[in-house]
Amino acid sequence: MTKREEFFKKLYPFLLGFYALFNIAWGIYYIVQAKPYYYILAFCSLLFIPIVELFYKLLHFKPVYQLNAFIYIFIFMLYTLGLVLRFYSMVPYYDKVAHTLSGVFVSFLGLILFYLIKPNRKIEEIDFPLASVFTVAVSMAMACFWEICEYVLSLVVHNDPQMVAATGIQDTMLDMIVCTIGALLMLIPYYFYYKKKKVGFMMGGFQQMVQINLQNK
Incomplete structure (x- = not known):
């Protein structure tokens, strides 16, 4: 394992925790705002976590934490920011x-x-x-x-x-x-x-x- 991969392995739990807590927080916010469509979207973002794990298991691959970081950044920008925070409709x-x-x-x-x-x-x-x-x-x-x-x-x-x-x-x-x-x-x-x-x-x-x-x- 390279030094970069070791660094991302240590960073990964914090990255995953931030991703989960950020979406949960917005889910709770939308519950308070009585917006079921958006809190369902927020909580559904958590489904990506087992999906990524399932990807490795189905292919019998060992986890690559640098790749995982890249995947979650991509999901965060397209799903969380785009759909949950409505950037698609609010940001030109x-x-x-x-x-x-x-x-x-x-x-x-x-x-x-x-x-x-x-x-x-x-x-x-x-x-x-x-x-x-x-x-x-x-x-x-x-x-x-x-x-x-x-x-x-x-x-x-x-x-x-x-x-x-x-x-x-x-x-x-x-x-x-x-x-x-x-x-x-x-x-x-x-x-x-x-x-x-x-x-x-x-x-x-x-x-x-x-x-x-x-x-x-």
């Missing part, structure tokens, strides 16, 4: 920020997937071009899949999550564009990781995941 363009972060997050998961299907699962400098194309393609495919799901949802419940009535195709296209931008931004840390051997917070989590859960199998 927060929805676009969320879709950009989705591109970043899915690209990161795509990089792990790349080594899951790579025959020798060895991290090599020559992987950079193919891994870059693969991760951007995965992010674009996920953005497309998400918009398809929203379209199907609109047909079923008639709530227009894509805001077609107000914006036509603009909202859908912008969501896909910013998601792709997020994936392209990830090529910067990828470049420094593969070409300059720079291991930061995100790439440290990736490297730890590959080394302890993929290369040893």
